[in-house]
Amino acid sequence: MQSNGVEGNLLRGTLDFLLLASLEHGPLYGLRIIQDVQNRTGGHFNFKEGTLYPALHRLEKRGLIHAEIRPSDVGGPPRKYYHLTDTGLTELERQRDAQRAHAQALRPYLEFA
Amino acid sequence: MQSNGVEGNLLRGTLDFLLLASLEHGPLYGLRIIQDVQNRTGGHFNFKEGTLYPALHRLEKRGLIHAEIRPSDVGGPPRKYYHLTDTGLTELERQRDAQRAHAQALRPYLEFA
DNA sequence: GCCATTACTTTGTGTCACTATGTAGTCATG
DNA sequence: CATGACTACATAGTGACACAAAGTAATGGC
Numbered sequence: 488m489q490s491n492g493v494e495g496n497l498l499r500g501t502l503d504f505l506l507l508a509s510l511e512h513g514p515l516y517g518l519r520i521i522q523d524v525q526n527r528t529g530g531h532f533n534f535k536e537g538t539l540y541p542a543l544h545r546l547e548k549r550g551l552i553h554a555e556i557r558p559s560d561v562g563g564p565p566r567k568y569y570h571l572t573d574t575g576l577t578e579l580e581r582q583r584d585a586q587r588a589h590a591q592a593l594r595p596y597l598e599f600a
Numbered sequence: 601m602q603s604n605g606v607e608g609n610l611l612r613g614t615l616d617f618l619l620l621a622s623l624e625h626g627p628l629y630g631l632r633i634i635q636d637v638q639n640r641t642g643g644h645f646n647f648k649e650g651t652l653y654p655a656l657h658r659l660e661k662r663g664l665i666h667a668e669i670r671p672s673d674v675g676g677p678p679r680k681y682y683h684l685t686d687t688g689l690t691e692l693e694r695q696r697d698a699q700r701a702h703a704q705a706l707r708p709y710l711e712f713a
Numbered sequence: 714g715c716c717a718t719t720a721c722t723t724t725g726t727g728t729c730a731c732t733a734t735g736t737a738g739t740c741a742t743g
Numbered sequence: 744c745a746t747g748a749c750t751a752c753a754t755a756g757t758g759a760c761a762c763a764a765a766g767t768a769a770t771g772g773c
Binding site for chain 1: 609610613614616617618621640642694696698699702703704705706709710
Binding site: 609631649650 | 718721722
């Protein structure tokens with residue numbers, strides 16, 4: 488029942504970018520990615536597992552990221568560390584350009600008023 | 601089959617905002633709105649009628665805009681001029697805040713690199 | 714009456730974020 | 744070696760919505 492209204496749709500087309508960008512500086516596993524995004528956006532984006540994992544699977548299926556299972560080093564179930572592939576890095580740059588262009592195009596609507 | 605890839609999803613959650621913002625400075629009819637958005641974004645957004653009109657109907661159903669049919673002044677079929685309601689103006693401000701917050705939260709991912 | 718042009722409509726489709734729930738691995742405690 | 748707590752990952756079902764494509768209607772010029 489999507490309580491968000493606007494924010495849910497704003498995440499669309501941005502989520503993949505956020506995930507790819509999170510892996511830019513080294514592999515991370517699922518729940519850490521959520522934390523990473525939360526940290527870097529000052530808590531603005533706080534999606535749940537049901538949003539994250541399907542997205543990760545999509546990216547993996549597209550060959551943009553690749554998973555490697557490692558046992559947890561603090562106890563608990565094993566973790567799937569995702570890292571960017573070469574194609575993934577290219578796609579990340581492409582999406583960053585798209586995001587910049589989008590922000591740029593939107594600027595006239597955001598200044599003043 | 602959505603040839604866009606990224607851009608289509610980026611329009612999501614932004615389209616309603618663009619439409620409301622287009623009506624901020626006076627009523628416009630459908631096709632003029634498309635032109636207005638194209639002009640103000642340097643051609644970045646160029647959606648078609650199949651995207652526009654369902655969105656307008658949604659906004660109308662929510663009571664954010666209101667239509668008034670006027671005969672064309674240059675020949676051709678009559679036009680439906682949409683204008684913002686009071687609720688629509690409030691919603692526009694709300695969405696502008698959301699857009700600003702979104703852009704702000706995304707900034708760390710766009711600078712450098 | 715045609716035809717082009719303008720404006721609005723509609724149908725069907727695929728994608729995807731979201732909620733909610735389920736499964737499984739590890740550890741501590743008794 | 745149960746049981747509970749915690750962590751991590753998985754998935755089913757749902758609704759929203761941008762999009763392409765094709766259709767309808769109104770006017771004016773010829």
